[in-house]
Amino acid sequence: MVTAHVPAPVQPPPLQPVKVQPAAGTAVRVTQVPLVKEAAQVALQEIPAGALVTVPLPATLTVSVKV
Known part of the structure; x- marks a missing residue:
């Protein structure tokens, strides 16, 4: 028994109808990036100096x- 692998025949894509409205598939995406990044920490999250201690060691x- 002999098995041979041959490439598949190249087939042209099927004919498609011509688009009536070529721009109908066009999309526009606008992304805005801020020039400055701001960070804020609310008072409830602030830890006073020396308060963060592991007890017992x-x-x-x-x-x-x-x-």
Whole structure:
């Protein structure tokens, strides 16, 4: 048994009717980018200096092995 692969024959695309309104498929998109980026932080999210403390301090365990 022998199997051979050959390229598929090239077929022209089917004929399409001519567009009556060629611009009917045209779209316009306008994007505006601000010149300046602004950021605001409300008072409820502000953390006073020293208020962000981890209590109790995390315990650490260090193991060293020498061979």
